[in-house]
Amino acid sequence: MSDTMHIPEQPFPMRLQKFLARAGVASRRGSEDLMTAGRVSVNGVVVRELGSKVDPKVDVVRVDGREVHLADGAVYLMLNKPAGYLTTMSDPYERPCVANLVPIERYPGLFPVGRLDQDTTGLLLFTTDGDMGQRLLHPKHHVAKTYRAHVDGVPSEAQLDELRRGIVLDDGPCQPADVVLDRKRKDNTADITIRIREGRKRQVKRMCSAIHHPVLELHRDIFGPLELGNLAAGKWRLLSQEEVAALKLITKR
Numbered sequence: 437m438s439d440t441m442h443i444p445e446q447p448f449p450m451r452l453q454k455f456l457a458r459a460g461v462a463s464r465r466g467s468e469d470l471m472t473a474g475r476v477s478v479n480g481v482v483v484r485e486l487g488s489k490v491d492p493k494v495d496v497v498r499v500d501g502r503e504v505h506l507a508d509g510a511v512y513l514m515l516n517k518p519a520g521y522l523t524t525m526s527d528p529y530e531r532p533c534v535a536n537l538v539p540i541e542r543y544p545g546l547f548p549v550g551r552l553d554q555d556t557t558g559l560l561l562f563t564t565d566g567d568m569g570q571r572l573l574h575p576k577h578h579v580a581k582t583y584r585a586h587v588d589g590v591p592s593e594a595q596l597d598e599l600r601r602g603i604v605l606d607d608g609p610c611q612p613a614d615v616v617l618d619r620k621r622k623d624n625t626a627d628i629t630i631r632i633r634e635g636r637k638r639q640v641k642r643m644c645s646a647i648h649h650p651v652l653e654l655h656r657d658i659f660g661p662l663e664l665g666n667l668a669a670g671k672w673r674l675l676s677q678e679e680v681a682a683l684k685l686i687t688k689r
Contacts, residue, residue, distance in 0.1 A: 449489035449490055449491040450489060450490065450491075450492070451486075451487070451488070451489055451490075452467075452471065452476065452478065452483060452486075452488045452489065452490045452497070453467040453468050453471060453486060454467075455490050455492060455497065455506070456470065456471075456476070456497070456499070456504070456545075457566065458506055459497075459504045459505060459506050459509075460509045460510030460511060460545075460564045460565060461499055461504055461544055461545040461564055462544070462545030462547070462564055462566060463545075463565075463566020463567065463569070463570075464566065465566065466545055466547065466566055467545070468486055470499060470544065470545065471483060471484055471485075471486060471488075472484055472486070475499055475500050475544070476497070476498070476499050477497070477498045478490055478495050478496070478497055479495055479496050480496075492505070492506055499544040499545070500541060500544050502541070502542070502544060504544075510563060510564050510565035510568070511543045511546065511562075511563060511564045511565075511674070512561070512562070512563045512565065512568075512674065512675040512679070512680050512683070513538065513543075513546075513561075513562050513563075513672050513673060513674045513675060514559055514560065514561055514562070514659075514662060514664070514667065514672065514673060514675060515534060515537055515538055515559075515560045515562060515670075515671070515672040516557070516558065516559065516560075516664055516667045516668060516669050516670065516671055516672075517534060517537070517552050517556070517557055517558060517559075517560045517669075517670075518537075518557055518669045518670045519554070519555050519556070519557050520532055520554065520555070521533060521534050521536070521537065521554065522534065522554055523548050523550075523551035523552050523553075523554075523560065524548075524551075525540070525546075525547060525548075534548060534560060537670055537672065538562055538672050539672070543564060544564075545564040546562045546563070546564055547562065547563070547564075547566075547569065548560055548561070548562050549561040549562065549563060549568075549569045549572050549573065549659075550572075550573055550635055550659075552656060553638060553641070553654070555653075555654070556654045556655070556656065557653075557654070557655045557656070557669065558583070558654075558655040558656030558657060558664060559656045559657060559658065559659050559662060559663075559664040560656075560659075561659055561662065562672075568683065568684070568687065571687035572660065572683065572686075572687060573635060574687075575634070575635075577686060577687055578611075578633040578634075579633070579635075579659070579660045579686060580631055580632070580633050580658070580660060581631070581632055581633075581635070581656060581658065581659050581660075582629065582630070582631045582656070582657050582658035583629070583630050583631075583632075583640050583654055583655065583656050583657070584618075584627060584628075584629055584654075584655045584656075584657060585627070585628050585629075585630055585640060585644060585651050585653070585654050585655075586625060586626075586627055586651070586652045586653040586654075587625060587626055587627075587628060587644050587649040587650065587651055587652060588624075588625055588649055588650050588651075588652055589624060589625065589626065589648070589649045590617075590620050590624065590625070590626045590649075591617060591626060591628065591647060591649045593617075595647040595648070595649065596615045596617060596628070596647075598646075598647055599612075599613045599615045599630065599643055599647065600612055600613060600614070600615055603643055603646050603647070605636075605639075605642050605643070605646060607636065610632070610634065610636075610639070610643060611632070611633050611634055613630055613631060613632050613633075613643070614629075614630070614631035615628060615629070615630045615631075616628065616629045616630075625652060626649070628644075630643070630644075631658075640654060641654065660682070660683060660686055661679065661682035661683065661685075661686060662675070662679055662682075662683070
């Protein structure tokens with residue numbers, strides 16, 4: 437959805453990449469990449485020169501043929517990522533990517549905030565707001581993420597307490613995690629819920645392997661203030677105004 441917050445008056449003309457960033461198309465760096473890739477036109481002419489300027493009051497700017505305006509604002513949406521998709525917007529080997537599941541033609545500049553492994557499912561946030569994406573991933577904000585893990589074997593309370601205290605991995609100690617044993621299955625496996633406040637590569641899988649209960653399946657339900665709810669696998673939806681406001685709030689702390 438469009439961000440309806442007031443856009444202050446800007447001195448014109450302005451650099452094209454700044455205009456694109458303010459319109460919520462992408463971050464400044466991402467906007468520069470769109471320009472150099474020949475995806476941006478001004479008054480029907482493709483513009484690749486990064487020093488180019490534009491007057492939004494009179495010039496018509498398009499990205500991939502779609503006209504954009506300062507008032508459009510940034511876009512925020514969530515995807516229920518299914519297994520088998522890479523968290524990337526393209527792949528040189530033409531493997532399935534999350535870009536195939538979200539409306540990149542309608543919203544140029546969309547990118548995923550963080551990543552989920554190819555076999556991990558669940559909530560994946562996308563935005564065109566580069567600054568917001570960087571803030572959500574910055575360690576100082578400690579954005580909590582909640583996962584449901586199906587693990588091999590049944591962890592003991594003592595093993596779960598290791599995670600609760602903050603287990604040490606090969607790249608250093610983890611922050612304490614909130615962990616609950618949800619269910620013991622008849623096949624000597626178990627379901628646990630684990631909430632972490634970091635974003636290291638394959639962190640939940642590595643934590644579970646460290647207590648000798650490797651992950652068989654992993655699903656993310658919650659990212660910060662966002663909950664996946666009943667969104668079907670492979671489907672996406674725009675965030676509500678309240679959800680966008682909640683994201684902005686946690687990154688101001």
